[in-house]
Amino acid sequence: MINYITDILNAALKKIGLESKEIILEKPKEEKFGDLSTNLALSLAKEFKKNPRDIAKEIIDNLEFDKNLIDKIEIAGAGFINFYISDNFYKDNLKLILQKKSEYGKSDLNKNKTANIEWVSANPTGPLHAGHGRHICLGKAIANLLEWIGYKVTREYYYNDAGYQMSILGQSIESGYKQIFDSRIQFRDDMYKGEYVKKIAEEIYEEYKRNLPPGDDFWIKRGEKYCLNLIKKTLKILKIKHDIFFKESSLYPYNILIINTEDVENIDIYKKKKLSSSGIIKLLYEFKTKNLIYKKDNAWWLKMKSGGFQDDKVIIKSDDIATNRRSEPTYRLPDMAYHIDKINRGYDLILDIFGSDHSDTYKEVLFGVKSAGYAISNIKVIIHQMVTFKKGEESVKMSKRSDDVYYLDDLIEDVGVDATQFFFVMRSANTQLDFDIELAKDKSEKNPVYYLQYAHARICGILRNAEENFPDYEDAKIDDINFELIKTDDEIKLLKVLSRFPDEVLTTASTYEPHKIITYLNSVAECFHRFYHNNRVLNPDDKETSKTRLQICLAAKQVLKNGFDIIGISAPERM
């Protein structure tokens, strides 16, 4: 419908002799202003310094439209053009929903385009904690949205499988292992002390007893495998499956993270050894060739001041025996190489999701990628603010250091998968979120999840009733709909809301803001509940109306279900 009106408006502009414009059509807040409205005349008035109402009149006089679809068009207020859409359109759309079913709302706008969405990407140093939840649930919904607007989506998980943090994990497990038979062993402050560390240690002890396995690498690899499995398990509960797990080490020669600072100086060494094909080395070549890096204090720095940053940043650390620091890249360099890797894979859209604690670093990374000579216009970054947890009035402390962490598994167990998903996606990503665990747990009308799911369950109740008591209604076909019988306000309003779904999906997807779908579904549920309250669906004395209303119910159920699929919650048949 929006496309149709946009087209006829542009045709009218052409007749007047104006360029076609990007036309904004929105649903007016007030019903009396029609179904769709445009401020086109107002913005043209600004441009040409004319009276907006005169322009609006001129446009309408030149507008040709299908009277079967649009009842009337009016000028209102300062110069808004309001369209009143015919009920016929909504009735036709009812058929469309019932025919398209789970496809209703999907668009092929980005047919043949590919998108890569990278998220979660927590390093496998332990289980996911509750704070990760927002990031994870948001990414899940956005990935779904991209598919709904036609992208072929690759879901990717990037993690550091070596380096400082992982070596701490290895040391922690080693300490845990030794502690089993030597009570003198203590954990250092900077070590991981969670229950899972002990579990890994015990597993290893069962396998090797006191025959200490050799090498640092052993502990790290065991830890990585175990922790990644914990993470995947949690993701599976949330019905998330990544297509690619990308290891940082795969960007290095021999998958080893050490880059010798001297070797960078004589970077051709890598070429001689035929090791110059890895992402990190290639990038270093590019930086060196473009004279973007320099050596200072035995570390390598990337020139960033030119990009508006306060300081240049270290990309390869110096050796420092005192602090046990090795000559390895900082996170920036592999992150840049990783993004270049994604660019080279040729996606039409590359999406990163970060918490606000990374909002500075992604700029550095993009700057580096751009400086190295790559186009970054396909890369979009979504930043979400942090989340705090509370139980009623009491706030829940999130401590990484202690072993008393509130894990994502705990949260899911406390409030359920649906409430977890819903609460994290419910709010705009760029506001700080207060997650009320008590409220999410609540099985009453206070809990906003239920308002939506209840509408779906209610419809299922009607369908069950039809099946059991009115078998001859149940087999009603789309062709049995008698449009003449759709006449109450509640019915029409419900159909109007349902017709908006495809447009809502589009705008939601193009801004990557899944909470808008929830706002929309709320209005679907609201209209359905009112319809339900005022309009008896199954009535033995009026078979035709019953059949028709059953089809309306089916359509509402479908739209709710499709919306639930996008945000990733279930559609319960009973509650």
Added chain:
RNA sequence: GCGCCCGUAGCUCAACCGGAUAGAGCACCAGCCUUCUAAGCUGGGGGUUAAUGGUUCGAGUCCAUUCGGGCGUGCCA
């Protein structure tokens, strides 16, 4: 100190390139179950959109300043 994000009803939050009387849920008040699930429906009270100034036909939205909150500001990621 500097950078990014945020500040909307008692609470949690919406508001689509700047548009018409700023909207929901919860909480509060008053009604509605002999009828497909009352986890619902109907009505009501509640606002100087943190403050001040500016831009314009029009500002919650853009600009400036101030106040308040979050996150960053490592050779951690």
